[in-house]
Amino acid sequence: MSAVTAPKRRFGGMYGGNARAIIERGFKATMTNNYLIILSGFFEPVFYLFSMGVGLGGIIGTIDLNGTEISYGAYIAPALLAVSAMNGAIYDSTWNVFFKLNFAKLYQTMLLTSLGPLDVAIGEITLALLRGGIYAVGFLTVMSIMGLALSPLAIFAIPVVILIAAGFASVGMAFTSYMKTFQQMDWLPLVMLPMFLFSATFYPISIYPEPIQVLVQCFPLWHGVELVRMFTTGVFTAAAWGHLAYFVVMLGTGVIVVARRLRSLFLR
Amino acid sequence: MSHSVIRAVNLTKKYDDFVAVDGISFEVARGESFGLLGPNGAGKSTTMKMIASVSTRTSGELTVLDLDPNVDGPAIRSQLGVVPQEDNLDGELRVRENLLTYGRFFGLSRAEAGKRADELLEFAQLSDRANSKVEPLSGGMKRRLTIARSLMNDPQMLLLDEPTTGLDPQARHILWDRLFRLKEQGTTLVLTTHYMDEAEQLSDRIVVVDKGQIMAEGSPAELIRTYSTREVLEVRYGSDKNVSVAALIADVGERQEVLPDRILIYSDNGEQDLAEITRRGHHPTTSLVRRSSLEDVFLRLTGRSLVE
Ligand SMILES: Nc1ncnc2c1ncn2[C@@H]1O[C@H](COP(=O)(O)OP(=O)(O)OP(=O)(O)O)[C@@H](O)[C@H]1O
Ligand SMILES: [Mg+2]
Numbered sequence: 001m002s003a004v005t006a007p008k009r010r011f012g013g014m015y016g017g018n019a020r021a022i023i024e025r026g027f028k029a030t031m032t033n034n035y036l037i038i039l040s041g042f043f044e045p046v047f048y049l050f051s052m053g054v055g056l057g058g059i060i061g062t063i064d065l066n067g068t069e070i071s072y073g074a075y076i077a078p079a080l081l082a083v084s085a086m087n088g089a090i091y092d093s094t095w096n097v098f099f100k101l102n103f104a105k106l107y108q109t110m111l112l113t114s115l116g117p118l119d120v121a122i123g124e125i126t127l128a129l130l131r132g133g134i135y136a137v138g139f140l141t142v143m144s145i146m147g148l149a150l151s152p153l154a155i156f157a158i159p160v161v162i163l164i165a166a167g168f169a170s171v172g173m174a175f176t177s178y179m180k181t182f183q184q185m186d187w188l189p190l191v192m193l194p195m196f197l198f199s200a201t202f203y204p205i206s207i208y209p210e211p212i213q214v215l216v217q218c219f220p221l222w223h224g225v226e227l228v229r230m231f232t233t234g235v236f237t238a239a240a241w242g243h244l245a246y247f248v249v250m251l252g253t254g255v256i257v258v259a260r261r262l263r264s265l266f267l268r
Numbered sequence: 269m270s271h272s273v274i275r276a277v278n279l280t281k282k283y284d285d286f287v288a289v290d291g292i293s294f295e296v297a298r299g300e301s302f303g304l305l306g307p308n309g310a311g312k313s314t315t316m317k318m319i320a321s322v323s324t325r326t327s328g329e330l331t332v333l334d335l336d337p338n339v340d341g342p343a344i345r346s347q348l349g350v351v352p353q354e355d356n357l358d359g360e361l362r363v364r365e366n367l368l369t370y371g372r373f374f375g376l377s378r379a380e381a382g383k384r385a386d387e388l389l390e391f392a393q394l395s396d397r398a399n400s401k402v403e404p405l406s407g408g409m410k411r412r413l414t415i416a417r418s419l420m421n422d423p424q425m426l427l428l429d430e431p432t433t434g435l436d437p438q439a440r441h442i443l444w445d446r447l448f449r450l451k452e453q454g455t456t457l458v459l460t461t462h463y464m465d466e467a468e469q470l471s472d473r474i475v476v477v478d479k480g481q482i483m484a485e486g487s488p489a490e491l492i493r494t495y496s497t498r499e500v501l502e503v504r505y506g507s508d509k510n511v512s513v514a515a516l517i518a519d520v521g522e523r524q525e526v527l528p529d530r531i532l533i534y535s536d537n538g539e540q541d542l543a544e545i546t547r548r549g550h551h552p553t554t555s556l557v558r559r560s561s562l563e564d565v566f567l568r569l570t571g572r573s574l575v576e
């Protein structure tokens with residue numbers, strides 16, 4: 001008899017119940033190869049915080065947030081916190097996944113074992129969100145040291161930021177699962193950069209005309225920025241529920257698309 | 269539990285309009301060693317993938333270890349060892365880590381996976397490369413590592429898609445020996461190969477496939493008896509003369525195959541045929557009388573030689 005017990009049937013053969021092993025493999029691969037590279041993405045929002053928050057903030061002074069005056073640095077810091085979560089999650093779930101999917105053929109190997117596509121989806125998305133989470137915790141630390149976390153509730157920004165990272169990771173991987181060439185991957189910055197610049201990151205979106213505001217509100221980063229800002233400033237509105245719901249739906253949709261896509265790519 | 273570990277009835281796989289596997293039916297008994305033999309593009313790998321439940325059949329029935337691959341992929345694969353045609357090792361991990369993580373994918377404990385990894389490194393003669401990266405390994409070493417990896421979960425059934433392609437003769441013989449021992453312990457083997465000697469050594473039963481269909485089925489000896497003669501006479505006259513000479517000696521032996529580099533004459537007495545040809549004044553540059561092999565069966569059935 002084999003040393004391995006057969007997993008139960010779950011989701012019609014889509015799930016082997018062992019996504020943990022994929023996460024473990026991810027850690028091992030990172031440790032073997034590129035644990036310094038993993039840090040590089042962390043610094044980008046930190047540099048923005050220094051240059052814009054400290055530099056530009058000195059000129060701008062304070063900003064009005066739903067009736068509360070806060071420093072410019074404290075205004076953009078939570079936005080950059082959301083961005084750092086997004087960056088970590090997106091980097092892992094797009095470029096790394098693209099490589100594993102099209103060059104390393106890693107998922108084919110995983111699917112020769114008792115793992116199913118859902119294990120792969122959950123495992124890889126978790127790795128990406130962990131990276132986003134690590135960036136975010138680091139960033140929150142920097143922010144706190146600089147006195148930019150105004151509310152004691154800022155600590156609860158961590159689970160929120162992890163949810164945001166999860167949303168980005170799952171959609172990032174879903175997107176990548178359709179990409180076949182480097183040229184197609186080049187579309188990514190074309191979405192990411194404007195989203196970064198225009199999502200109430202550096203100024204309130206009320207300066208835009210109505211239709212542009214609506215457009216910005218369709219994109220996930222705006223919801224992330226607004227949500228995180230509530231936690232670090234302590235200025236909450238009921239819209240928080242909407243933002244949370246946005247990320248829950250984003251995560252759920254992403255996981256389902258990825259699992260289906262992996263199934264049609266590798267088990268067709 | 270039924271006695272067959274694989275049961276395929278009218279198994280069919282289409283890629284869009286192209287039929288890669290065209291309604292094949294076969295059964296494999298527990299502990300049996302079963303070979304799929306066929307030329308390039310015959311549908312061997314596609315069949316293997318369907319058995320490994322990493323490719324979904326288009327129609328027909330397929331049962332593997334009493335389960336349906338369409339819905340029980342993880343459970344089936346937990347009992348399989350799969351050696352794909354192309355090594356797909358994890359280049360981000362080192363040699364031993366490749367085995368370890370693979371074992372962990374099956375849910376083995378770290379201790380168990382570590383123990384098996386060390387045993388299998390020994391078996392694959394890669395113990396001294398345990399901490400090397402995968403990329404600099406030679407082709408044969410990678411193949412051995414892939415085979416070692418397939419044994420991490422101590423499978424009930426091994427699927428080997430051209431397992432020894434790229435191995436040197438010594439490594440092949442060591443692998444055959446090891447596979448033979450696994451078979452003795454009750455492991456079911458399903459293999460595809462281009463090597464006749466490998467098929468004869470390892471398979472209790474063979475199906476010859478071509479263009480997605482089964483052409484013949486039987487033990488190596490049965491196939492040779494049914495589809496070939498006892499002996500084969502090979503004569504060579506040089507590539508420009510083979511065809512013209514063949515026409516003149518067409519009546520010698522039971523059957524003739526003209527290949528670009530030689531003429532094969534099938535009969536029960538090769539020496540006698542050679543004497544007859546020589547008597548007629550057609551002295552070959554070289555000649556050879558040998559026993560029929562699976563290669564001849566293959567040539568007869570598909571009109572092609574196996575190793576292209
Ligand atoms: N993913 C795929 N999409 C489309 N066609 C495919 C796919 N995989 C295999 N085929 C086609 O199916 C046919 C059978 O392929 P398969 O790989 O099963 O052959 P094989 O018998 O293993 O050949 P070889 O000896 O060369 O490995 C081939 O014509 C191949 O082009
Ligand atoms: Mg093949």
